[in-house]
Amino acid sequence: MKQSLGQIALVVRDYDEAIQFYVGKLGFTLVEDTYIPEQDKRWVIVAPPGSAESRLLLARATNEEQASRIGNQTGGRVFLFLFTDDFWRDFHAYKARGIVFVREPKEERFGTVAVFEDLYGNLWDLVQPRI
Structure with a gap:
């Protein structure tokens, strides 16, 4: 059996500021940035350079409880x-x-x-x- 952690959700305040930090400052790769209109959210995935399996899903907080965890x-x-x-x-x-x-x-x-x-x-x- 082979398993791996594929993505970890990281609660963020804003997609674009998070992308700017993770890609612009940490040098991560923007793997995907897809708008999902029916949910009014984006599917934003970043990964460290050279990373083959683990990625971060930048998940915008959608309510006060989620925002309190940022x-x-x-x-x-x-x-x-x-x-x-x-x-x-x-x-x-x-x-x-x-x-x-x-x-x-x-x-x-x-x-x-x-x-x-x-x-x-x-x-x-x-x-x-x-x-």
């Missing part, structure tokens, strides 16, 4: 883990693009890691795993 989908814990093959390349590029790191780089037993915020305040680990 930026805090996990109660303040790190939410997503972005693996890289070159930590320092990405760390310096992200800092140059204005990405806010809330925990500076650290060598851990599993690899090099730093924590950054997305445009809404969700916490991400940038990780270069040890081989």
Whole structure:
């Protein structure tokens, strides 16, 4: 049996500002942006460069309860883990693009890691795993 996580829904305030952040600042690829008129929503999928399986579905909040989760989908814990093959390349590029790191780089037993915020305040680990 082979399984994988294909998409993770990330609740966002606005499609275009989310695309601007994930594609413009993090360098993700815009995989799909399709308008669904019968639901008055867009199907927006982004993925890190080189990612073959995991993608983010940018899901615009449609009510107050969903909007209350924007930026805090996990109660303040790190939410997503972005693996890289070159930590320092990405760390310096992200800092140059204005990405806010809330925990500076650290060598851990599993690899090099730093924590950054997305445009809404969700916490991400940038990780270069040890081989």
